[in-house]
Amino acid sequence: MKKLTFKNIRSRLTFWFLIIALMPLFIGIILTYYQDKIIIRHENIDKLVAIRDLKVQQLNYWLDERVGDLKAIAKDYEVRTLGKIFDKKIKSPEDIKKMEIARKLMFRYLEDYDAYVEAFIINAHTGIVEISTKPKYEGMDKSNDTYFTKPLKTNEIFIKDIYYAESTGHIIEMTFSIPIFCLHDDPTHLIGIMVMRIDLSNSLYPLLKNKIGLGQTGETLIVNKNVMALNELRGYKNAPLNLQISAKPAISASQGKTGIVSTNDYKNEEVLAAYTYIPRTEWGFVCKQNISELEAPIHELIKNLTILLIVSVTIVVLIVLWISKLISKPIKDINIATQKIINGNYSVKVPVNSRDELGSLAHSINEMAVSIESNIAAKKKQYIKLKLQKKETDKANKELETFAYSVSHDLRAPLRAIDGFTRILIEDHVSKLNEEGKRFGAIIQDNTKKMSTLIDDLLTFSRMGRASISYTKIDMKSMVIAMYNETTNAEERNRIKFTVDDLPTIYGDTNLMRQVWINLISNAIKFTSYRKQAIISISCQKGKNQFTYCIKDNGSGFNKKYQDKLFTVFQRLHNQEKFKGNGIGLALVQRIISRHNGEIWAESEIDKGAVFYFNLPKNRGAINEKQN
Amino acid sequence: MKNKIDIVIIEDNPNDAELMVRSMKKNRLANSMIVLEDGELALDYFFSRGKYAGKKIVCADKVIFLDLKLPKVSGLEILKKLKNNDKTKNIPVVVVSSSKQDPDIKTAYELGANSYVVKPIEYVDFVEMMNQLNLYWLVVNENSK
Numbered sequence: 011m012k013k014l015t016f017k018n019i020r021s022r023l024t025f026w027f028l029i030i031a032l033m034p035l036f037i038g039i040i041l042t043y044y045q046d047k048i049i050i051r052h053e054n055i056d057k058l059v060a061i062r063d064l065k066v067q068q069l070n071y072w073l074d075e076r077v078g079d080l081k082a083i084a085k086d087y088e089v090r091t092l093g094k095i096f097d098k099k100i101k102s103p104e105d106i107k108k109m110e111i112a113r114k115l116m117f118r119y120l121e122d123y124d125a126y127v128e129a130f131i132i133n134a135h136t137g138i139v140e141i142s143t144k145p146k147y148e149g150m151d152k153s154n155d156t157y158f159t160k161p162l163k164t165n166e167i168f169i170k171d172i173y174y175a176e177s178t179g180h181i182i183e184m185t186f187s188i189p190i191f192c193l194h195d196d197p198t199h200l201i202g203i204m205v206m207r208i209d210l211s212n213s214l215y216p217l218l219k220n221k222i223g224l225g226q227t228g229e230t231l232i233v234n235k236n237v238m239a240l241n242e243l244r245g246y247k248n249a250p251l252n253l254q255i256s257a258k259p260a261i262s263a264s265q266g267k268t269g270i271v272s273t274n275d276y277k278n279e280e281v282l283a284a285y286t287y288i289p290r291t292e293w294g295f296v297c298k299q300n301i302s303e304l305e306a307p308i309h310e311l312i313k314n315l316t317i318l319l320i321v322s323v324t325i326v327v328l329i330v331l332w333i334s335k336l337i338s339k340p341i342k343d344i345n346i347a348t349q350k351i352i353n354g355n356y357s358v359k360v361p362v363n364s365r366d367e368l369g370s371l372a373h374s375i376n377e378m379a380v381s382i383e384s385n386i387a388a389k390k391k392q393y394i395k396l397k398l399q400k401k402e403t404d405k406a407n408k409e410l411e412t413f414a415y416s417v418s419h420d421l422r423a424p425l426r427a428i429d430g431f432t433r434i435l436i437e438d439h440v441s442k443l444n445e446e447g448k449r450f451g452a453i454i455q456d457n458t459k460k461m462s463t464l465i466d467d468l469l470t471f472s473r474m475g476r477a478s479i480s481y482t483k484i485d486m487k488s489m490v491i492a493m494y495n496e497t498t499n500a501e502e503r504n505r506i507k508f509t510v511d512d513l514p515t516i517y518g519d520t521n522l523m524r525q526v527w528i529n530l531i532s533n534a535i536k537f538t539s540y541r542k543q544a545i546i547s548i549s550c551q552k553g554k555n556q557f558t559y560c561i562k563d564n565g566s567g568f569n570k571k572y573q574d575k576l577f578t579v580f581q582r583l584h585n586q587e588k589f590k591g592n593g594i595g596l597a598l599v600q601r602i603i604s605r606h607n608g609e610i611w612a613e614s615e616i617d618k619g620a621v622f623y624f625n626l627p628k629n630r631g632a633i634n635e636k637q638n
Numbered sequence: 639m640k641n642k643i644d645i646v647i648i649e650d651n652p653n654d655a656e657l658m659v660r661s662m663k664k665n666r667l668a669n670s671m672i673v674l675e676d677g678e679l680a681l682d683y684f685f686s687r688g689k690y691a692g693k694k695i696v697c698a699d700k701v702i703f704l705d706l707k708l709p710k711v712s713g714l715e716i717l718k719k720l721k722n723n724d725k726t727k728n729i730p731v732v733v734v735s736s737s738k739q740d741p742d743i744k745t746a747y748e749l750g751a752n753s754y755v756v757k758p759i760e761y762v763d764f765v766e767m768m769n770q771l772n773l774y775w776l777v778v779n780e781n782s783k
Contacts, residue, residue, distance in 0.1 A: 422757070
């Protein structure tokens, strides 16, 4: 997985804050959605089941009422005494009166409930209509009708299924029939069948049509055992007895099952359907509603949740941006300030807005900037001062150099004249000089020579302090041997036992290093000159950071007391008679070694020889470092 | 006819000049030699001005000994003028200085000095050096003319 990288702290904070804040929000909203969806579906099921059960109950009440009416008439005293009258061929006026009473009774029921179309009594023996609320039908033979034959056979109430009335052809009717038993002689003696025709359009159907709680798409339907629709439907004209329904809930209901199912209805629309079976009429009952309508609340829910989500996300994003800015701003300020400090602007001030670590950091940075500024100011002052001093020193050095040159030049000319003319005096006027005069001439010449060397050495010494050192790699051993050979003649070399160990190479100025060896070697030769067998040995000790070179002789040595004065200019530890010298040599050597960042020292005892040591930095880097 | 001048010595120090002349005399060269005491005089001599105006100089000079420290016009200036002039640029110039530490040694060579020597303090050495210089520039060396 690619690692998340952020260009700034604010976007990092924003990202994580959003994750932290939005995750629970999303999870909460999704959970709410699924929970509410389940609740809505359960509610839908409960609602449909409740409506189904209510409708079925109403249906049963309605049937009960009709059966009750029938039973009331069939049990009526007047009606049950009609048997004998029916059997008479010729009715007496009294009989007719009795029949009239029965008719009136039936009329009363018709008046009470206007869905009753007709009530009539069929003679159980003949099948002929004896009394009817519609007298024109009296005398008609109904012996083949099911509403006559069925109760005759079962002695039970019979409900004839829904049909189109023959008389009108479009009125949908139901017929209830009940047997009437004789009151007196034999209670089991059947005297007739009482029949009630009911117009469903203003009784049962309004009940079914009442769609309270079923919305725009809900409806109830009843089917017979052949799954033919029995009531009027929203989506099909003249449905009763004309529409064969193949939808699953209707089939299940007609088969006597009860339940609820989500399926397609007769219109092939997705519906939720609750169904059950009404045994008394052998009807299947279905109460259904379109899923799209039922689940409209879910869409509403989605809409509401979406609005909630958008609002919450907006608020969260705004808050997160605000908070991350609040947190990141001090850091950003500090960053900008430090950048400015890096670029040399020390007058920056980081605003200190809080008392926490960031506030303390900002405060520290402000103090740091002030401290750096004052440090730099001090350093600048120091630098200017040093520069000024260097300028003065350079000027003084330059003047000194000019002075030294002039001195050497101007001292040389008179010396040359002294020497030259003394010589001429001795050569050209030798006859006029006695021995003493000649000796004085020689003394003058000798001193001229000393003065000349002194001038040269002094000049070299004074220049040493300023001359720049050009570092090169030096093979010390071959340099030592070359210098030895240069400073000695064959006679001296015979007298001296000279040994050189392997010496490590070093970085230094070739000319100056030569000067060092010439001076040290000639010093050693000078102070061993009185020995029959002079010994001079040169060696080196390798240290961690430096090499220590060492030159040892068996010469006269020097008194330890004067060790400190050894390297001082014009300081001589021996008298002129014994060893010649002007006291500049070792001072010059010390100056060269110290210019190479080295040290020089010596150990000795009188008449026991002397050892001179000097060390030099091992590598050039150390030299450069020290120089810088 | 005037003697041909082979050697020109430009030297302000009369003692040095005398010592040089003395060493020349020993080599019997004194007649073909002239000593000029300062820079201005030297320029007058070479470019026929002032004291030497109108005098035709036969430029048979074989060598010029030039001291750098001169009054009025410095040795380096003279060297520069000599080497920039077609008439004189081929005459060998030997710079004779008092010190080997002279910072002008490099400049002298850059301006076209043919040689640079240091006057030794000891007379014996000085005479020896002059002998060698004379031998070289007057005998060994072949002039451009």
